[in-house]
Amino acid sequence: MKLKKQHWVPQSYLKAWCDPEASATHDPYVWCFSKDGKEVKKRAPKNLFLQNEFYTIHLDDGARDLTVEHGLAGLEDAFVSLRDGRLSKRSVLSPEEDLLLRAFAGAMKSRTRGHLQHMQRQFKSALDMGESVRQQMLARSPSERIGMAPSLGPMDPESSMTLEELRELAEGSVGPMVVAEVQVQLPILSQMNLAVLCTDEPLGFITSDMPCAWFDPKPTRGR
Secondary structure (H helix, E strand, C coil): CCCCEEECCCHHHHHHHCCCCCCCCCCCCEEEECCCCCCEEEECHHHCCEEECCCCEECCCCCEECHHHHHHHHHHHHHHHHHHHHHCCCCCCCHHHHHHHHHHHHHHHHCCHHHHHHHHHHHHHHHHHHHHHHHHHHCCCHHHHHHHHHHHCCCCCCCCCCHHHHHHHHHCCCHHHHHHHHHHHHHHHCCCCCCCCCCCCCCCCCCCCCCCCCCCCCCCCCC
């Protein structure tokens, strides 16, 4: 099946971490370490961080919508060209290249399995709460429901969602969620200062199965 195996960390991104001393007769590989450092193994990028049909949207007629997978692949290709070209030469980026780099960062933050599972857990909690309220309302008489309406407050259709919409977010395809997050994040990222860190150290940088993270230098009070 075409494009069944889908990476939540791109192969093209991981190839930058391939061991340069690997034998020419051996498939390129990266060194992988467990969090506690006790487990060390060599894995080819094509075998890392992937899941069948991860971004695929399954339509009602059984068809596979690969729009998100194709979109991410196009972004990856553009990033690799930028990384191996102007970034490797430490050249000043054009406005279009600057925007591309920010979009790639936003996608890398939004597309990983760990992040998306976290988001689905949040929506599942909201869904469970909504289902509980629904069951409580159904157990009451029509007159009791009418009497409770003022305490629930007005419903704003612009900022609210149905239980079915919540269920789709909690249990459906994660592909649309990735697109929505990048669309929200990109205007915010575009307002931030951009800096590219470089190193000449032989060991270079490390990466992980969640290669992009936000850090707020001004955390919420009380944390």
